[in-house]
Amino acid sequence: MLEQMIVGFVRGSHGVTGEFKVESTSGEYAHIEVLKEVTLRRGNALKVCKVEYAEAAGSTLYMKLEGINSPEEVRKYNGWEIVVPRECAAPLDEDEWYIEDLKQCSLIYYGENIDGLAEESAPAEKVGTVTDVLEGGGGYLLEVSLSENCNLLAEDIRFDVSGKPRVVLIPFRKEYLGKINVENQEIVLMHLWILE
Numbered sequence: 001m002l003e004q005m006i007v008g009f010v011r012g013s014h015g016v017t018g019e020f021k022v023e024s025t026s027g028e029y030a031h032i033e034v035l036k037e038v039t040l041r042r043g044n045a046l047k048v049c050k051v052e053y054a055e056a057a058g059s060t061l062y063m064k065l066e067g068i069n070s071p072e073e074v075r076k077y078n079g080w081e082i083v084v085p086r087e088c089a090a091p092l093d094e095d096e097w098y099i100e101d102l103k104q105c106s107l108i109y110y111g112e113n114i115d116g117l118a119e120e121s122a123p124a125e126k127v128g129t130v131t132d133v134l135e136g137g138g139g140y141l142l143e144v145s146l147s148e149n150c151n152l153l154a155e156d157i158r159f160d161v162s163g164k165p166r167v168v169l170i171p172f173r174k175e176y177l178g179k180i181n182v183e184n185q186e187i188v189l190m191h192l193w194i195l196e
Helices: 071-076
Strands: 004-014 019-024 037-042 045-057 060-065 081-085 106-109 125-136 139-146 167-171 177-181 186-189
Touching (some): 004 037, 004 071, 125 167
Parallel strands (some): 106 186
Antiparallel strands (some): 004 019, 019 060, 037 081, 106 125, 139 167, 177 186
């Protein structure tokens, strides 16, 4: 599992002293308000900064970092990720996962029982790999690259017109997904038809 987690994004300056707005990835701000140090990241570029202060005002969080002292300096970091050690990320409730932990999980399928649901007593087959988690209109979607060697899927389903493994979107809902085990990097797919 990843040791660094994205807790938010820089979303524009506020005032003239280098303060900026923070968009939280979890929608919560309490865990960000107590941070003493953060890393700003865009791609491979990193900037480690001490937090002078972070305070919520309504549904917005304002943060001031040491060494960023003007709106012009904030603009350089607009859109950058705010990254912290895993233990500083928002605490999880039951049946919650960090998006970063879902990425690279294998999507496995056990076959179906008479009711058309996944049957975990059957042999498992990897049908794809989660490459990203996206926000959709009705909730989150798993972006899955289909496995090239999956015997359960026809070749015209597994590959796109250029011959590359096809990418599909699966709603992140219990109707389509069974057990999620991030420690073993496995997510159970309940219905094979959703990959068509």
